Amino acid sequence: MSHEADLGLAPGILGHHFSSLARQNEAMRLGMWLFLATEILLFAGLFTGYAVYRFEFPEAFKECSRHLELTAGTVNTLVLITSSLTVALAIHYARSNRPKAAAVCLVLTLAFALAFLGIKAIEYTAHFHEKSLPGKYYAFEEVKVPGAAMFFSLYFLMTGLHGLHVVVGMSVLSWILWRTLQGRYNERYYTGLELGGLYWHLVDLVWIFLYPLLYLI
């Protein structure tokens, strides 16, 4: 693939079916945004369910929300926002031909992601102890009104699906970290890293809505 060598690219980057790197980059971005659109609609289904049940049981939702650990939710919001910054900086450094700085930013992002999951795990443990659990497993002593079990069903579904996305995002970013350390990304090609970053920002976007809707009713 002298074609790629001429462009200053590592082998295996430019697909032979693309006439130019610019076209391949645009195709990759478009594909990623189409995937993100399906992710947005996936979460939108849950947000719609949330809207219906909050409309139906406003008092139960208010009371349940005030039994969540607000500090944990707020700290997690700041953690995710900062991890979004470090991902954006990783792309910036890769574009500036500074792969080591990019790798450091990705490691920081993974550390923030772990911190997020750790805090979430502490919260989940508390829910299991006080039995604020979904559906028929709900036996929370402090809130005994219709709709409370529904709040916690939605809470676990939404934060659970979001947590799953955090885990997937961590796997993707670990793979990209490995590729960064191999020197795959530079000013000419960084689209792979950029797409992984897009996925991570989506995880942040979803949490930006989950935080006020679950913790701050």
Place this chain on the structure above:
Amino acid sequence: MSESGPSGRPSQTLHPHRHDEHPHSAVPYYAVWIALVFFTALTYFTGKAHLGSWALPIALTIACTKSALVALIFMHLKDSSGTTRLVFGTSLVFVGLLLFFTVADVATRFTPATPAGAPFGTERSQPEGLLEHEMPE
């Protein structure tokens, strides 16, 4: 952006400078981060103040502002091609349709229109004038 020929041409004519001709800087990222922290504090304090019927619109406005910052700057939608923007915008339109019509349905149900055995919507939300007592809260 057209480097059509096979190898043989000098490499400096080959690598295309993409849509971002302007030199990129990390300053906007830090600025967005500061704004996001500010809006998080704002939503925290307005949320804790329990502002009644204003609480939800305020919380959603702040969340939408934060999302716009993340999408435009962190996700580079500001500098993206029209196609990717169209994809994102279209998904938002469909989220709006889903939310609006579902909530509008639930919000306008009244007893005669609710089938027997429905999980909710049976004992509240009468349209004005149909029954004299107001719906609770």
